[in-house]
Amino acid sequence: MVSNFGPEDADDQQQNFYKPQEGLLQQGKRFLQLGRLPTKHDFNFVKLLSAGAYGGVWLAVHRDTSERVAIKVLKKKDMMDKNVVRQVMAEKNILQFARSPFLINLWCSFTTKESLYMVMEYASGGDLAAYLKMCERLPVDQARRYIAETILAVEYIHEFGIVHRDLKPDNLVIAENGHIKLTDFGLSKVGVMNRTSVLEEHSVAGVADFKDKQRLGTPDYMAPEVITGQGYGKAVDWWAIGIILYEFLYGAPPYSGDTVEELWDQTLNAPVEFPEDDEDDEDEENRQDPYYVIPEARDLIELLLEKDPARRLGT
Structure with missing residues (x-):
């Protein structure tokens, strides 16, 4: 299944953008150097890689650069209902500061009214x-x-x-x-x-x-x-x-x-x-x-x- 706008089409308000520091940008993705902040509409959501209790991870392709990424989409309401907001934010904070070749890269993240989007490195070899x-x-x-x-x-x-x-x-x-x-x-x-x-x-x-x-x-x-x-x-x-x-x-x-x-x-x-x-x-x-x-x-x-x-x- 291919979706132009991902798992959430009606939700366009974007907030709280994060992008990596300059050093990671230089070795990172071309879509981060286009001069504008990425949104969910910049990606084609190709397939669901894994699903969890309050969201899922999607294989996505940037529409301008054709770069593949993994996007974790987490529903805010589900996170609050299951009392896991602190866990999710801890994971986001860890990935934001981490600079190791043996940790998955977080390229950027943003939120909408309904969801948190974490745009990460896609590991093509699977788990x-x-x-x-x-x-x-x-x-x-x-x-x-x-x-x-x-x-x-x-x-x-x-x-x-x-x-x-x-x-x-x-x-x-x-x-x-x-x-x-x-x-x-x-x-x-x-x-x-x-x-x-x-x-x-x-x-x-x-x-x-x-x-x-x-x-x-x-x-x-x-x-x-x-x-x-x-x-x-x-x-x-x-x-x-x-x-x-x-x-x-x-x-x-x-x-x-x-x-x-x-x-x-x-x-x-x-x-x-x-x-x-x-x-x-x-x-x-x-x-x-x-x-x-x-x-x-x-x-x-x-x-x-x-x-x-x-x-x-x-x-």
Whole structure:
């Protein structure tokens, strides 16, 4: 379906425009250099890429420059009804200041009477959840590169006091150049940037930066301290990286259950286990297999999946 005016045709009043700083403009989109502020009428909305509880993300094409973008359209009424205005504005603020090659770019944003429009970089390779579903597991070299780029993205946001809280393959997208981009900061918690967050001083820096006991995130990737309702912080992202790395290498997360409760029981109590055919590292032929997981990779996963956040790698 192609729409000239997007998901909202009658709403033309435009306010609160944001465009990137000059440095990002120079490496950004030509439509930002046309001498006028973009509006929704400048884009053809080609197809809906994903839909959520209070909006969706569209693939759109600028009508003058033919540049492809992803536009997140969020209905203000739905955001207010679901009490997620602060979450949405936190995501917008994070993307506005972020300057990392491993974070999705926000090119500009604007509001109308009914909606917020966030015009972002389009990642033509799709997300890693879909990619994993297609290929089942990743060769070790590819997994190493993707997880390294994910770590660089996470370290970058942690430097600014941001905890993502929903790291998973669905939120890692493949850019046109083949590199990974971290996206979807809707559940992120902001500390240094936003001092209205409730901070909790703790003897172990970064372990419980936020006095937050909400169970936010995706169950397969939730750290033990999130499940049990402890105060938590940056360590939850390192746990999720461990789950993602295991999934890259073996095709599925390490913990499972028929119900969320069973899954969480495994997460809290079961040790991480590896397939038996990975144990024989003396077999030279086995080690030549591009999918063979070396012992050091298993060690890294175990360090990331340490159930005690104070001892977890990265904290």
